Amino acid sequence: MILVTKPYLPDIKAYQQYVEKIWASGWITNNGALVQELEAKLQDTLQVPNCIFLNNGTIALQIAIQALDIQGEIITTPFSYVATTSTILWEKCTPVFADIEPDTLCIDPNEIEALITDRTSAIMATHVFGNPCDVEALEQIAQKHQLKIIYDAAHAFGVTYKGQSILTYGDISTLSFHATKLFHTVEGGAMICKDSAVFHKAEYMRRFGHDGPYAFHGVGVNGKNSEFHAAMGLCVLKDYAFVLNARRKICERYDTQLAGTSLQFLSIRKDTSFNYAYYPIIFKDEATLLKTMAALEAADIFPRRYFYPALNTLDYLDKKVDCPVAERVAQCILCLPLYVGLETSSVDYISQIIKDHL
Numbered sequence: 001m002i003l004v005t006k007p008y009l010p011d012i013k014a015y016q017q018y019v020e021k022i023w024a025s026g027w028i029t030n031n032g033a034l035v036q037e038l039e040a041k042l043q044d045t046l047q048v049p050n051c052i053f054l055n056n057g058t059i060a061l062q063i064a065i066q067a068l069d070i071q072g073e074i075i076t077t078p079f080s081y082v083a084t085t086s087t088i089l090w091e092k093c094t095p096v097f098a099d100i101e102p103d104t105l106c107i108d109p110n111e112i113e114a115l116i117t118d119r120t121s122a123i124m125a126t127h128v129f130g131n132p133c134d135v136e137a138l139e140q141i142a143q144k145h146q147l148k149i150i151y152d153a154a155h156a157f158g159v160t161y162k163g164q165s166i167l168t169y170g171d172i173s174t175l176s177f178h179a180t181k182l183f184h185t186v187e188g189g190a191m192i193c194k195d196s197a198v199f200h201k202a203e204y205m206r207r208f209g210h211d212g213p214y215a216f217h218g219v220g221v222n223g224k225n226s227e228f229h230a231a232m233g234l235c236v237l238k239d240y241a242f243v244l245n246a247r248r249k250i251c252e253r254y255d256t257q258l259a260g261t262s263l264q265f266l267s268i269r270k271d272t273s274f275n276y277a278y279y280p281i282i283f284k285d286e287a288t289l290l291k292t293m294a295a296l297e298a299a300d301i302f303p304r305r306y307f308y309p310a311l312n313t314l315d316y317l318d319k320k321v322d323c324p325v326a327e328r329v330a331q332c333i334l335c336l337p338l339y340v341g342l343e344t345s346s347v348d349y350i351s352q353i354i355k356d357h358l
């Protein structure tokens, strides 16, 4: 069976060495030594300031909304994982959907200004599949209308744009370190804060607002992660160059095998150093996607419809708006299997089944 992804598992001995350290110290969570080591190493590797390691990427979005005091309407993308919309609702804000660019699949800055009202306080945009948003255009709009920007960078680990980490754009960028991500800590996430005052506020929020055992610095939540998760992160981080290279080779093989077909591929923004987080293909229509997917599943190959449905069509939303580009993409897109260890022969086999059904 070939699934859309398979978590990367580092050398078990390397992990065991960390486990022995944890046993020796007796300290297993609450800002332990390995959590601090991982945060320092992430800042160094990614060349970012103010990194807070958290227990998942969803809580990172929730804390980001709270730390920036965002209320009212948030202009957001209809094409992302459901957490991008559900966190806005969870925080009692209103998502307002701006359609996406048909080639990069990121929010279209040209669609945003017409949606701004006196209740708009922020833009929450996803660097979808690791492809950077048009950060310069978004920055200009945000400055003009005094809006905050949160980037859901769940897929954008290690991506640079114009030579700089994509995570340094906006007020806050959030990451997911879920097992299915190219860098992971089993469960986990992080936030990168541009401003150090916001960083300190968010850091208190991660630990119930505790300021020592008996004092509290504002309302907080439990966003902490453990020494065991940090240990996994330290092991995976050490192998990151290997992971990236293996994924790059698989993507390049798909590129070669699927070249010249009617499929649309993700158009990576110029000046980007990409991370090969996903391999999406867009079919000319949903019927062709469904037919191809059935053929793949019959061969025990399970790609996934990331992301379906378009988030503006979620049935629990109060107000329905049309986002024709996102809705068409959501109906026609399929993410192909991509993980360290996927054989070249499997990539060729998957590609052949797809070509046979176009």
Ligand code: T4K
Residues within 6 Å of the ligand: 003, 004, 005, 006, 007, 056, 057, 058, 059, 080, 081, 083, 084, 126, 152, 154, 155, 175, 176, 177, 178, 179, 180, 188, 189, 302, 304, 306
């Ligand atoms: N923002 C964005 C843009 C995101 O994509 C996400 C998460 C978030 C925010 C929120 O971050 P977190 O709170 O999750 O940190 C998966 C992941 O659970 C989710 O983290 C991810 N995005 C989303 C895109 O994909 P599912 O429902 O597809 O997961 P699941 O369990 O179906 O697994 C996918 C495939 O991986 C399956 O074929 C099975 C395989 N798998 C999975 C696990 C967990 C394994 O082989 N082993 C495993 O241990 O959501």
